[in-house]
Amino acid sequence: MKRRDFLRNAIPAGVMLPSLVGGFTFRALGADSAIMRSLLLPVTETDHVFVIIQLNGGNDGLNMVVPIENFSSYVNARSNIYIPENKLLALNGKVGLHPAMSGLHSMYSDGLLKVVQSVGYPQPSFSHFRATDIWMSASDSETVINSGWAGRYLNYEYPNFPNGYPNSTMTDPLAIQIGSSTSLTLQGPAINMGMSISSTSNFYNLLNGVQDPAPDTPAGKELSFIRLVAQQTQQYATVIKAAAGKVPQQLSYPSNNSLADQLKIVARLIQGGLKTRVYMVNYGSFDTHSVQVNSNDATTGTHANLLKNVSDAIKAFQDDLKFLGADDRVVGMTFSEFGRRIKSNGSTGTDHGSAAPLFVFGKNVLGGVLGDTPIIPASATVNDNVPFQYDFRSVYSTILANWLCVNDQDLEQIMLKNFQLLPIMNATACKKPVNLSGEQLVSNYPNPFTTSTIITFKTNGGHTLIQVLDTTGKLISTPIDQENVSGTYTVVFEGGSLPPGVYYVRLQNLSTQQVRPMLKVR
DSSP, X not given: OOHHHHHHHHSOOOOOEEEEETTEEEEEOOOOOHHHHHHTOOSSOOOOEEEEEEETTOOOGGGTEEESTTHHHHHHHTTTTOOOGGGSEESSSSEEEOTTOHHHHHHHHTTOEXXXXXXXXXXXXXXXXXXXXXXXXXXXXXXXXXXXHHHHHHHHHSTTTTTTOSOSSOXXXXXXXXXXXXXXXXXXXXXXXXXXXXXXXXXXXXXHTOOOOOOSSHHHHHHHHHXXXXXXXXXXXXXXXXXXXXXXXXXXXXXXXXXXXXHHHHHHHHXXXXXXXXXXXXXXXXXXXXXXXXXXXXXXXXXXXXXXXXHHHHHHHHHHHHHHTOGGGEEEEEEXXXXXXXXXXXXXXXXXXXXXXXXXXXXXXXXXXXXXXXOOOTTOOTTOOOOOOEEHHHHHHHHHHHTSOOOHHHHHHHHSSOOOXXXXXXXXXXXXXXXXXXXXXXXEESSSBSSEEEEEEEEOSEEEEEEEEETTSOEEEEEEEEEEOSEEEEEEEEOTTXXXXXXXXXXXXXXXXEEEEEEEOO
C-alpha cells in the first residue's frame, strides 16, 4: 500500500480549527504522535518554489507579444489599436514585446524568460467564470471538476491534510495566496490546500501586531476576544511572522503597483525559510472591451499601464530574489483565463477570445520563444481567434514534472490524463527529457481543398494527436488520437460538409505542437 493511501485509511480524523487573524483565514492542527510525524513526510523532497500570477479579465496577447511576422495582417485586423513595429521590443526577430514591458525584455535578454505562444485548449469558453474554472481545475472544456490542479498536486505531496498538520516536518502552509481568498487552483479533492492573505496591508498588520479596530458593540467585543485567542494559538501565523522577520532588507519595488506589493511579500517569505511550495498572486482589469489604447497613441492607455505594472513587478521580484540569494529555487508563470479576438472592435478595444501567450520566468527557465508566430488571416473577421498551439495543461505538466519533481504515475493522476512535456525548464534535479524540432511536421494536400484533403504528419513515436479546428477555436474533428511508432503517416480528412473558409490542423506529439492553416473552398 502506498504511504498516502495508508494515511488516508489509517489515521483518525483530528479536530480542525478555523480562525481569523487580522483578516487571514487559517486552518491549523498539530500532530499527535511520533509515528504520525514520521509518516507525514512529503512524497517528493524538493526545495523548489512555484509562483502563479493570475491576470484577471482576459489579457490581449496579440498586443502583448506582437507578431512581426504577419505584421501587415495584424495591422489590417487592428487598425485602431495596433502597436507600431518600430516601437516594439524585439525578441527573436519574429515577435516583439509591447514597449511598456522593458523589464521583461531585459529578463528575456538575460535568458530568464520563456514566451510560450498560443496557449489554450479545445472548445474554448468565452465566459470569464467558466474559463477561469477550466484553467484553475485543468479540466476539459465540457467537464466540471471541483478540485484545482495545484490542489491535487499538494494533496499527493501531503496526504491526509489538514489532519496532522502543521507538524515537525511541515511546519508551514502548503500554499499561500495573496490578494484574495484561496481559489479553485489550490482546492484539493476534499479541502482547500492553501491559505489566503486577503490583502497586503493585512500581512503587515500581522507582522506589526496591528488589528483593524473592532466596533464598540457586544459583537465587537466578542470579535476582539476571538482574535486574541486566535493570535495565541495560531501556528501558521507564528511561522509566517518568524519567516518575515528573518529578512530585514529587500530591494525596492515599484510604487502604486499592487502586483509588486504582493510579489514583495512572496520573496520575503521564500527567503525567510518557509517550506511553502506554491504561491499565487493576482492582478486585474484586463477585460479591455473599450478604450484599450489612447486614440492618439496606441502604445499608451489602459492596456499599456497594465502591462507595464506586470513587467515592472516581475522584474523587481526577480532582482530581489537574486539579491536575497533565492533565485535558484523559484520559477514563476503568468496566465489569464483567455486572450482576445484577432480583430479589434469599434471601441478601440478587443472582445473575448481564445488562445494567447503566457510567460514562464526564473533562473532555471530555458529562455526564448516557444512556438510559431500566431497565424492571422489577411482579412480577419470579428469571430476569428488565434488557434491554440499548446494546451495549457502541457505547461502545468511540465512545471510539475520538471520543476516540482512529480513522478510520471502521479503526474497523470494529478492532471487527469497524459499531457506532453515542453522545453521550458533548464537543467534541474528532476528534469525529464523533451525533444526539440524546427522542421515542419504536419501539412495537407491539396490545399486549398473542396471535399477532402490528405493530412501528412511526422511523429517521433508515442502518443500522437491530430486535431482540426475552425477559426473560432472550436474543435471540428480528431482524425488521430493514438500511440504511433516513429515515422511519417497520412490520414484523409473529409471536409465536404464544412462551409468554405480557413481551418487549422494541429499536431501534438511528445514535446512538439504545430499548427498549420488549411483552406476549404467551394
